[in-house]
Amino acid sequence: MTSRRAFLGLLGGAGLAVAGCGGLTGETAGETLASALPLPRPFTVPLPVPALARPTRPGHYEVVQRAARMEIIPGTTTEVWGFDGTFPGPTFDLRRGGRTTVRVRNELPVPTSTHLHGGVTPPDSDGYPTDLVVPAGQGFGPPPGGHTRHGTGADLSSWTFHSGARDYLYPLDQRAATLWYHDHRMDFTAPQVWRGLAGFLIVRDDEDDALPLPKGERDIPLMICDRSFEEDGSFRYPSLDPSLRVTPGVEDAYMEGVEGDVILVNGAPWPFLEVSATRHRLRLLNASNARRYRLELSPGGRFTQVGSDAGLLTAPVTHSAVVIAPAERFDLVVDFSDYPVGSEVTLLNTLGSGPTRNVMRFLVTRRAVDGSAIPKRLSRPEPADRSSAVTTRTFDFRATRRGPGALWTINGQPFRPGRPLARPRLGTAEIWRFTSDFHHPVHVHLAHFQVLSRNGRPPAATDAGWKDTVDVRPYEVVEVLVRFEGHRGRYMTHCHNLEHEDMAMMADFEVV
Incomplete structure (x- = not known):
């Protein structure tokens, strides 16, 4: 394993060596944590199918975040923190334009914030990391005197607390797609997702339904x-x-x-x-x-x-x-x-x-009868047009040292809630240039984008389509055309390596 000091020395002293082979380099994006129990034989457990979420009334759902025990490794039980006590949480199977309200009730011992990843969602339902559902009867607040990692706790105006439960509104005014929801709590996203706070939300529409794809x-x-x-x-x-x-x-x-x-x-x-x-x-x-x-x-x-x-x-x-x-x-x-x-x-x-x-x-x-097919034409989404961009912005994802510990930063700055790095206009498109020193899967809330280039060359075949997350590799420059539609308000971009996110690799932008 590599210590923080050695890792920072590698970044500062060896520069492009991070893009090489071995250790942290090449295709590796983290350190492996070994299990302490014997691992089961592969391919002996049937694939589970998460339960479907059921509405409490048309357009309304309620899920409870709670601890429960599940058999994950055969012969043992694991305490999970799950939506409705399951991991993964229930799958929401919804239709485009089906305005949906999901009440999230928190019965865990810690605050939570639920983000619909890929959702075109109003800002107050986006799962901002300091917009928290606090367990009823428990007194949580911002960290006193500034945050231990990056000093955000001192800005009281950025924190919002809901006691016990809150409603998230999802208009679902977007194309059919595979979305997912997960915890997004400030500084603790990584361990809370690790414990099980994640699930699928599938959006369906007439265009997708009409295709002869498997169903x-x-x-x-x-x-x-x-x-x-x-x-x-x-x-x-x-x-x-x-x-x-x-x-x-x-x-x-x-x-x-x-x-x-x-x-x-x-x-x-x-x-x-x-x-x-x-x-x-x-x-x-x-x-x-x-x-x-x-x-x-x-x-x-x-x-x-x-x-x-x-x-x-x-x-x-x-x-x-x-x-x-x-x-x-x-x-x-x-x-x-x-x-x-x-x-x-x-x-x-x-x-x-x-x-x-x-x-x-x-x-x-x-063998079975198969009435499915893969048509040569799937959809006619709006094409990516570089000339439609009204401006170009650069977001540099990089490790740096601030105070006694390391931080992962964007444009050299750790996350500061309420201080946007960009103010794009609703209904416009911009070119955002992502640069990096390491593997950073970059996620943009609200807005969808298409990859235009990698290091000035055409994008990879796997970059096709409209996306909300892009894999940015060490010392790579990735250009994307970002389209801002749906809502005005405060959103964010961040690295979706969750340990990086928890160590300040996030930034606000405000759609005006």
């Missing part, structure tokens, strides 16, 4: 993440304050990101799924704190990408492998009729080694 039980959301476990089966995480009540942050060796040694899919370790020899639509989400995956099929095979973070592509794109960074989604079709019945098709992570090289396995068990 029903052959349309499968897959939440991929990594975790580590203590000997008793509890989650293992290197928090400075395991209570998550006072002191934020992780042990110095993990400040570049925490990676677990157990790969979970929908909350199960290395699961299997029986499938027919037909096409299946796999809605892949990387819900890991820091780990990046390079997904391939074994014994060979191809993915046909039909959608990205913000919805359908214009036309399908075929890949032999897909690199997926934290918070990215890929909507892929796999045709299992390419394999004989009885085949075992393994989803591999070729960036991993040992147990983290496996993700899950598909067992092709039977």
Whole structure:
């Protein structure tokens, strides 16, 4: 493991060496935290299907954030912090334009803030990190005398507290897409998501429904993440304050990101799924704190990408492998009729080694009628037009030292709530240039974007479509065309390596 001092020395003294091979370099985005219990054999647990959220009345839902015990590692139980006490939380299956209110009730011992990732959401329902739901009867407030990491606690005006519960409004005036929701609490997002506060929200619309893509039980959301476990089966995480009540942050060796040694899919370790020899639509989400995956099929095979973070592509794109960074989604079709019945098709992570090289396995068990198809034209979204940009802005994601510890910063500044780095106008588009010193999956709230270039060259094939998160690699310059639509107000951009986010790598922007 690399200490904070050594890591900062590497950044300051070796510069471009971060982009090389070995240790923190190459494709690695964090430090692996080893589990303390024997790991189960892969492909012995069936893939779970998260429950569907049920409305309390038309357009209204309520979920309760609470602790519960689940069997994740066979033979042990794990306390999770989950929406409705499950990990993942219930899946919301909603329609475009179906104005939805979700009441989130907090029965955990700590504050929470719920962000709908990818949602075109009013600012007061966006899950701003200092807009918190506090457990009823508990007296939480801003950190006294400034924050231990980056001094935000002194600005009392940036903190809002709701006792016990609050309503989040989701207009869903956006294209069909695979979204997800997760905790976004100031300074504690990483450990609270690690403990289970995440779930899917699927937006559907007439355009997507009309396509002959796989549907029903052959349309499968897959939440991929990594975790580590203590000997008793509890989650293992290197928090400075395991209570998550006072002191934020992780042990110095993990400040570049925490990676677990157990790969979970929908909350199960290395699961299997029986499938027919037909096409299946796999809605892949990387819900890991820091780990990046390079997904391939074994014994060979191809993915046909039909959608990205913000919805359908214009036309399908075929890949032999897909690199997926934290918070990215890929909507892929796999045709299992390419394999004989009885085949075992393994989803591999070729960036991993040992147990983290496996993700899950598909067992092709039977033939079946398949009425699905992949059309040559999927959608007609508004194209990315560089000439439509009214301005260009640069956001530099970089580690620096402020005071006694390290910080991850944007444009050299740690996060300051209420101090926007940009004020884009509603209804306009801008070119945002992201630069970095490390792997930073950059997420923009509210606005969707298309990748224009990487280091002045065309974007990767996996950059296709409208997105809300982009994988920015070490010492890379990524240009995106960002479109600001839907709402005025305060939003943010940040690194979705959650340990970086918790160490100040966030910035406000205000849509005017």
